[in-house]
Amino acid sequence: MTSGFDPSEYGRHIAEVYDDLHAELSADAAVAVIAGYANGGAVLEFGIGTGRIARPLAAGGLHVDGIDGSPEMVEQLRRNPWGESLRVEIGDFSTTTLGRRYAVVVLAYNTINALPSQEAQVQTFRNAAAHLEPSGVFLVENWVPDVAGFHRGRAVRAHELAEGRVLVEVAELHPAVQRITATRLAFTADGVRLLPVEHRYVWPAELDLMARLAGLHLEERWQDWDRGPFTDDSSTYVAVYRKDP
Numbered sequence: 001m002t003s004g005f006d007p008s009e010y011g012r013h014i015a016e017v018y019d020d021l022h023a024e025l026s027a028d029a030a031v032a033v034i035a036g037y038a039n040g041g042a043v044l045e046f047g048i049g050t051g052r053i054a055r056p057l058a059a060g061g062l063h064v065d066g067i068d069g070s071p072e073m074v075e076q077l078r079r080n081p082w083g084e085s086l087r088v089e090i091g092d093f094s095t096t097t098l099g100r101r102y103a104v105v106v107l108a109y110n111t112i113n114a115l116p117s118q119e120a121q122v123q124t125f126r127n128a129a130a131h132l133e134p135s136g137v138f139l140v141e142n143w144v145p146d147v148a149g150f151h152r153g154r155a156v157r158a159h160e161l162a163e164g165r166v167l168v169e170v171a172e173l174h175p176a177v178q179r180i181t182a183t184r185l186a187f188t189a190d191g192v193r194l195l196p197v198e199h200r201y202v203w204p205a206e207l208d209l210m211a212r213l214a215g216l217h218l219e220e221r222w223q224d225w226d227r228g229p230f231t232d233d234s235s236t237y238v239a240v241y242r243k244d245p
């Protein structure tokens with residue numbers, strides 16, 4: 001594990017505005033896929049955040065627990081509908097254990113990159129496997145690294161250009177350690193907010209090997225939660241890792 005990593009850091013900067021920033025991001029397709037794999041069983045979300053995905057799952061009748069490193073994100077979750085009903089442990093999801101098994105463990109919305117090192121990412125797969133029932137699945141949603149989008153190690157990307165809000169990311173690439181250091185700039189009528197983010201980016205096939213190290217194997221990879229085909233042009237994916245028999 002990389003020393004100095006603080007899993008509460010991300011939420012400290014963004015918790016207050018997270019739900020507003022992601023108001024347009026539908027969780028419907030993710031909820032349908034997760035509920036399908038759960039098939040009435042329990043779900044554990046690593047990096048549950050403000051409950052964007054977990055709350056509709058719980059509202060649909062599933063037992064949902066979560067782990068998150070940020071007390072601020074979980075405070076926001078508690079204020080949201082269904083947020084009070086979920087069991088959430090504050091801790092690092094690569095190591096925190098809840099002492100029960102689940103039909104599905106999910107790590108959504110590119111959060112695998114929030115871990116500081118390859119070792120911490122492998123440890124996350126091991127922790128997911130340890131929480132799964134014998135035939136359970138670990139669902140991982142992530143982006144495909146776009147290193148070609150950097151020029152001389154730097155990239156400026158417009159993430160959102162909406163009326164009343166602009167979200168721009170200024171990023172620096174460190175290929176030797178597969179890291180991106182970035183600051184997101186959120187421009188709204190209230191001013192500018194700086195949101196620092198650190199990624200240890202990871203390749204799809206690298207995740208598949210991490211899964212194998214943890215006693216899981218790749219069952220499916222789609223481009224998105226709508227189960228679109230994963231192709232040369234895909235910039236995102238959802239991978240389904242099933243626990244080995």
Ligand SMILES: C[S@@+](CC[C@H](N)C(=O)[O-])C[C@H]1O[C@@H](n2cnc3c(N)ncnc32)[C@H](O)[C@@H]1O
Nearest residue numbers: 007011047049052068069070073092093109114
């Ligand atoms: C991008 S947000 C995603 C939240 C939610 N899953 C969603 O889809 O909206 C990432 C979440 O993971 C949490 N997180 C990041 N790294 C973590 C770690 N190592 N351990 C626990 N939580 C972590 C952050 O605090 C944040 O709530």
